[in-house]
Amino acid sequence: MWSAMSETTSTAPTSADVARLAGVSRATVSYVLNDTAGGRVSEKTRLRVRAAADQLGYVPHAAARSLRAGHTGLVLMAAPEITFGPLFNEFFAELRAGLRDHGYTAVLYGTRGDLSGREIARAWAELRPTAVITGVTDDLTPEGVEILRRSGTRAVLSLAERPVPGAHSLLLDQSAVGATAGEHLVARGHRAIGVVMPTDATLRRFSEPRLAGVRQAAAGARVEPLALDYTESSAAELAARWRSLGLTGLFCYNDEYAALIQAAFQDAGIAVPTDAALVGADDLMLARVLRPRLTSVHVSLPEGIALADLIDRLIREPDTPPETYRIGDATITVRDSS
Template sequence: MSQLPEQPSEGPVPTSADVARLAGVSRATVSYVLNNNSTVRISDPTRRRVREAAGELGYVPHAAARSLRAGHTRMVLLPAGNHPAAPLHHRFFHELESGLRRLDYTVVQHGSLGLDAEEAARAWAELRPVAVVAPGGIALTPQGIAVLRRSGARAVITLGPQPVEGAHALVMDEREVGRCATTHLLERGRRRIGVVIPEERGVGVFAEPRLAGARRAAAGGGARIEPLPLRYEEESAAALAARWRTLGLDGVFAYNDDYAMLLMRALQDAGIDVPGETAVIGAEDLMLGRLLRPRLSSVRMELATAQPLADLVDRLVRNPGGEPERHDLLSARAIPREST
């Protein structure tokens, strides 16, 4: 006969009524305190007593029940893209998540890998979010936006290089990064400029606008742009460096700092002087690039918003039905160092 230790029986799930009895307040007061309702005035000692009682009992509010009472959830859905996120996007989502939680929203990340535009919208709609913030790289169509709105989403917001009809847009115009990098090279006297285009799947959403921005700047400065496909591999970089002199380039915008460091090392190994023969600039201004020799020039990218991102989402949720808004988020400036 098995001699397994007895498992302690679990007690009943604590309720708001239990919290109210222990704290000596009404159930309504418990609800107001634990749901961070700021419309009702409750003293700090009472709030503290309710929270201590809830902690002692292990009680947490029931999100589904709260949603039923309110007629909508407090869930903001952040779909995960199919491409590697840049450091700026990591900072964006960290700031957004922290701010939304402060405003009592539940933030849920949704894995959307492999879903097409319509499948993704239906999958998100099943969760009944009050808002969706969809990053670039995930296709979102006007039809998908309509599905989300019919399911109760009060705000559908896209984050990417271009707005989508029917949705609010947080525009991060990556063309500005390519323009800024190329302008810097032009100011250094470079007129035959390569632009690295990563061959990795899903990076095109960033790379193509950066190339377009580089071409626009070059056209105004009488320069030539040469797209340079490159995989993030030493072998690919070495192969490109081996034919570098046949390309006749005197400058290169290497998409970002990771590709810039990879290519610069390969160029140096091939005997190409940086910046003597070829100036190199990246983007995102990573610390590691400053530790190289020569130190890597880069484009520093920053978010420029008139109000905190979470407050912006909250306002759009509270005021549904208005005309789609556009907010330009991205600012960029070249940081010159020894590689150019």
């Protein structure tokens, strides 16, 4: 059986095969299939080369392309193994498209909580990424930056609340999200404010700074953290004890938790905003379609295309000293729920 299969297996087509079929040089095939032809190849020739490649089933070899370019072209975004929401998904889609326009391939890499910073950096380095973005994770250390640099990574960026020595830093102040929500609720006269704290441990890097921001903005008011699972039963339990808590306003962590809570409150006969003023965060489409419409903190993430341009520049200029960029301004979008 095995010998019969091997006799019918053909070798993979090469760029030389494509060149012969299209009647062009291998260099022309490389120009066309790697999108580096510029004005050197006519449209007619380009179409002929692509038709030949399709006919033969030829796919360029990524490793060979990496050898020519001097790097893999892989941009790795490291992220904790959590379910991301629409805001991050939209951001990553834009970033991926922008990087693709520059000739890079963007991939998400789920980090593991049982690894040390050194071990995580070594795991990233094994893939020989051209650039690493430690998005929404705090696993990057100065030693990790050095490990990546020594393995050939040209640009290391940290998307976090504090700079990481040796890395380019995109500073996202999560406490400002909570402060913006707290300022709004205080301005509306609330002096007893609840703050939803998701029980998912991977969200603590967001929820704890947001709680601190509410406390700072609502100094002198009562601020009470409320642990909540992202389940209907947990939201129903909160609704059942809401009146006994003596709270009047609630910062719901984000719009998705706010929608869960608003539905539970409505089922329990708790009027929004009369009995409970709700504020979400991320300002998703969801906030606009809820009834009553949800007041939400709008967070301005960097445009994916602009970040892709920055990454491309840092890759092409790997000796650029670490730079710091402040991103993510928080503003309140006031609607009916507060």
